[in-house]
Amino acid sequence: MDIVGFSITLGITSVISLGSGWWCINNLKKARYLLDTPTSKVRSAAQGYVELYGVLKEGLGQQSAPLTGETCVWWSFAIDEQVRSGKNNKRWQQVEKASSAALLCLSDGTGDCLIDPQGAHVIPLTKQVWYGSTRHPRQELPRKNILQSMLSGVKRYRYTEQRLHVDEPLYAIGDFVTRGGGHDAFDLTATQGAVIREWKGDFSGLLRRFDRDRNGQLDEHEWHRVREAAEQEAQRLHRQLSADPAQHFLRKPQESQPFILSSHGEDDIAKRFVWQAIFAACLCIGSAVASAFIINSSFSILLNG
Numbered sequence: 001m002d003i004v005g006f007s008i009t010l011g012i013t014s015v016i017s018l019g020s021g022w023w024c025i026n027n028l029k030k031a032r033y034l035l036d037t038p039t040s041k042v043r044s045a046a047q048g049y050v051e052l053y054g055v056l057k058e059g060l061g062q063q064s065a066p067l068t069g070e071t072c073v074w075w076s077f078a079i080d081e082q083v084r085s086g087k088n089n090k091r092w093q094q095v096e097k098a099s100s101a102a103l104l105c106l107s108d109g110t111g112d113c114l115i116d117p118q119g120a121h122v123i124p125l126t127k128q129v130w131y132g133s134t135r136h137p138r139q140e141l142p143r144k145n146i147l148q149s150m151l152s153g154v155k156r157y158r159y160t161e162q163r164l165h166v167d168e169p170l171y172a173i174g175d176f177v178t179r180g181g182g183h184d185a186f187d188l189t190a191t192q193g194a195v196i197r198e199w200k201g202d203f204s205g206l207l208r209r210f211d212r213d214r215n216g217q218l219d220e221h222e223w224h225r226v227r228e229a230a231e232q233e234a235q236r237l238h239r240q241l242s243a244d245p246a247q248h249f250l251r252k253p254q255e256s257q258p259f260i261l262s263s264h265g266e267d268d269i270a271k272r273f274v275w276q277a278i279f280a281a282c283l284c285i286g287s288a289v290a291s292a293f294i295i296n297s298s299f300s301i302l303l304n305g
Contacts, residue, residue, distance in 0.1 A: 010294050017287035024280035030258045031273040034266050037173060042111035042248055049257055050176040051266070052106055052113060052250065056168050059105025059114065066098070067137055067161045068128065074100045074117055074164040079135060082156050092158055095135070104261070106170050111248060115172060117261060119252035125263035126163045131155035164263065171262045171269065175253040178246050191234035196226065 037051040045052070056073055065075040076099035080092040099122075104115040130137070137159050164170070199206045210222045210229075218226065252259045262269050 010291055013287045013291040013294065017284050017291060020280045020283040020287060024277045024284060027273040027277035027280065030260075031270045031277070033258050034173065034260070034270045034273070039266075040176075042106070042108050042113045044110070045176050045248070047177055048175065049173075049253055050250075051171075051173045052108060052176075053169070053171050053266075054106040054108030054113075056164060056166055056170050057105040057107045057112065058166050059112075060103050062166065063100065063102060065161055065163050067159055070163060072126075072163040072165050073104055074102070074122065074124070075161065076100065076122065077159065077161045080158040080160075081135070082158070104164070104170070106172055106250070113172075113176070113248040113250055115174075115250040115261065116252070120174070120259045120261045122162070122164070123260070123262035123264055123269065124162045124164050125168055126165065127160070128162075129158065129160050132157050132159060164261075168263050169265075171264065171266055172250055172260070174250045174259040175257075176248065176250055178248050188231065188234055188238075191237065192227070192230045195230040195233045195237075199226070199230070 034051070037049065039053050040046070040050045042052060042054070059073065062071050062073055063075070064070065065072050065077070067077050076097070078097040079095055081095045082090050083093045085091045099117070101116075101118055104117055106113045106115055133156055135157055137157070206226070207216065207218070210226050211218060212222060213219075260269065
């Protein structure tokens with residue numbers, strides 16, 4: 001019996017079984033989050049984990065996708081190079097990738113919500129794949145079909161670009177927070193302390209305002225007046241911030257909840273996760289059966305050997 005071969009094979013099947021089992025559970029959890037979280041309206045959404053559905057607006061401005069130059073509000077791209085793997089085999093190796101970090105703007109008719117796409121699983125409607133002979137396809141824009149691209153000459157690079165555009169539908173689930181409009185949590189003591197620390201930075205100015213006996217020091221009564229004035233200033237700052245219009249944001253949750261932006265609807269995304277979970281479950285069971293078969297065969301060889 002080849003102990004080394006047995007160990008390697010058993011290790012590979014065990015890792016595949018454990019990894020696919022985790023993948024199955026993770027996808028089922030994502031599907032449950034999507035199906036169990038009710039859709040909220042921007043105007044009345046509670047602070048925390050929410051699901052929104054609306055239309056993409058121009059928001060803070062549009063940008064050009066780096067590979068095609070198409071106007072959009074979000075993009076991501078990947079460049080793969082064809083490299084040799086052995087004498088006659090070739091494989092694609094990723095050499096470059098990037099994605100847009102600009103804020104998106106979702107509107108659902110009740111209000112606008114700015115979305116920070118960093119850390120999100122983005123599933124866009126537009127995805128283009130084409131091939132070329134230069135690393136950066138400045139002059140090699142996508143052709144009508146992959147076959148035409150492959151037959152047009154030697155193609156060492158594969159380009160993939162995904163985009164979100166204005167007026168496209170957007171499903172979004174993540175951490176919702178509102179700034180301004182009286183929604184910000186206000187800590188009077190902390191704000192008062194911050195005001196006093198700022199005033200202490202200009203101690204001569206503090207003395208001019210509150211040192212009534214002009215002895216160059218602040219006694220207990222004068223410090224009491226400083227604290228009262230700082231409290232009034234803190235309340236004024238809070239009123240000023242509360243008067244600003246409310247601004248809604250969606251971002252990546254701090255916990256392990258999924259953060260998803262998609263041009264497809266909730267049901268379509270949930271189905272994807274369910275099918276991926278089913279595939280992972282089959283892979284997990286198959287790998288576990290293979291591991292059991294290897295162990296059983298090894299024991300049979302030992303007993304008969």
